[in-house]
Amino acid sequence: MSRTTARPYARAVFETAVSEGRVDEWERLLADLAAVLEQPAIGSILSHPRASPEDRLEVLELALARRLELPERNFLKLLIAYKRWRVVGDIASFFAEMKQQAASETECEVTTAFAVAEATRTEWMDGLMKRLGRRVHLVFQVEPALIGGAQLRIGDRIWDGSVRGRLALLSRVLARPIEFSRG
Numbered sequence: 001m002s003r004t005t006a007r008p009y010a011r012a013v014f015e016t017a018v019s020e021g022r023v024d025e026w027e028r029l030l031a032d033l034a035a036v037l038e039q040p041a042i043g044s045i046l047s048h049p050r051a052s053p054e055d056r057l058e059v060l061e062l063a064l065a066r067r068l069e070l071p072e073r074n075f076l077k078l079l080i081a082y083k084r085w086r087v088v089g090d091i092a093s094f095f096a097e098m099k100q101q102a103a104s105e106t107e108c109e110v111t112t113a114f115a116v117a118e119a120t121r122t123e124w125m126d127g128l129m130k131r132l133g134r135r136v137h138l139v140f141q142v143e144p145a146l147i148g149g150a151q152l153r154i155g156d157r158i159w160d161g162s163v164r165g166r167l168a169l170l171s172r173v174l175a176r177p178i179e180f181s182r183g
Contacts, residue, residue: 003094006087009079010094014102016071018133023099029064029072030092036063037088046085056080102134109139109153113146113162128152 017026036042042063046056060076061068068076079085108128110116116124121138128136132154147163 002087003090005084006090007094009084009087010091010098013075013091014095014098016075017095018102020071023102026072027092027095027099029068030088030095032064032066033060033076034089034092036060037085039063046080053077053080056085060085102132105135105137106132106154107137107139109141111141111143111146111151111153111162113142113144113148113150115142116140 013026013030014023017023020026037046042059045051045059051059057073057076057080060080061073079088110124121140125136125138128138145164147167149162149164149166151162151165152159
C-alpha cells in the first residue's frame with residue numbers, strides 16, 4: 001500500500017524538481033527527510049493526536065535544520081495534511097529511480113508524412129528532451145498516409161498530431177448526435 005501511495009507523490013515531486021532545475025536538491029531533501037522520519041521521537045510527535053499541522057511542520061523544519069523553499073514547504077504541508085509522512089522513504093526511492101531513468105536515453109518513434117529536415121529533427125529532439133527531462137533518441141519513419149503532421153510513440157504512449165488522426169477525430173465528432181438547447 002505505501003509504495004502505491006508513494007508513487008504519485010514521487011512523480012509530482014520529480015516533475016517539480018525537473019521544472020525548477022533542482023533535481024539534486026530535492027533528492028537531498030527527500031533523503032534527509034526520510035532519515036529524520038526514521039527517528040522514533042519524530043514519529044511519535046507527528047503521530048500524537050494533539051499535534052496540530054503547524055506543530056508537525058515546525059518539528060520537521062527544525063529537524064531538517066535548513067531553510068526550505070516554498071515548493072518544499074508546500075510538499076511538507078501536503079505530507080502532513082494527508083498523513084503521508086510514513087511513506088517518505090518510498091517517495092525518496094521512487095524519486096531516485098526516476099532520476100536514474102531520466103539520466104538514461106529514451107527512444108521516440110516519429111512517424112511523418114514526409115521526410116523531415118535535419119534542423120526540424122534537432123528542434124523536435126530539443127523540445128522532447130526539455131519536456132521529458134532526459135536524453136531522447138529519435139527514430140524517424142515516413143508514412144504518406146498520415147497526410148501531414150506527425151505521430152510520436154514513446155514506449156506505450158502515442159501522441160497523434162497527424163492530419164489523418166485529426167480527420168478521424170472530426171469524423172467521430174460529426175457522427176455523434178448534436179442537441180441544441182432552446183434558450
